[in-house]
Amino acid sequence: KNQVEQSPQSLIILEGKNCTLQCNYTVSPFSNLRWYKQDTGRGPVSLTIMTFSENTKSNGRYTATLDADTKQSSLHITASQLSDSASYICVVTRTGNQFYFGTGTSLTVIP
């Protein structure tokens, strides 16, 4: 069964600290993996899109990694800021353009 699981479900960290969010999937055959950031009350915003051949991709303080062999991805946030408080959603695309969504990780950054 094609599934995407994210962990943790929620996370609270102090401003300035680093954190890592996980995304494990069973989707096959794999096409690409996307990470979105969604602020409360707003639409998701794309952070990264990774294909099979990409292991690491950065977008400012956000770094995504992909291990296609173990079917795992992580999103690392460096030197967190209050504005990083949001939900982070992992979406895996199956060959044939079928999308599978994780339920998201809710991140709260406190001063």
Added chain:
Amino acid sequence: DAGVIQSPRHEVTEMGQEVTLRCKPISGHDYLFWYRQTMMRGLELLIYFNNNVPIDDSGMPEDRFSAKMPNASFSTLKIQPSEPRDSAVYFCASSFSLAYYEQYFGPGTRLTVT
């Protein structure tokens, strides 16, 4: 560009009424997507269009839902009749391409059916 535009931003209606949500994609984008988001089910893809043609509507929950894209700059998602379980935030997104291009989401329409 103003980004993806959705209207209305909030809609409150009574069960049984028809609801129409509207979307204007970013100019030049060939793909348009309709999503639904709830606390219980998260983000779900309902349907997407390519060059105004519906490509995959397998996510549309039932016949009460219908979507159209009469031209490249306008799409509607209609629910008739509406039910309380349709209460959700509905997002429209657009993209240049399907595979490796990012999708740009609109601000969403919060629908409440009482």
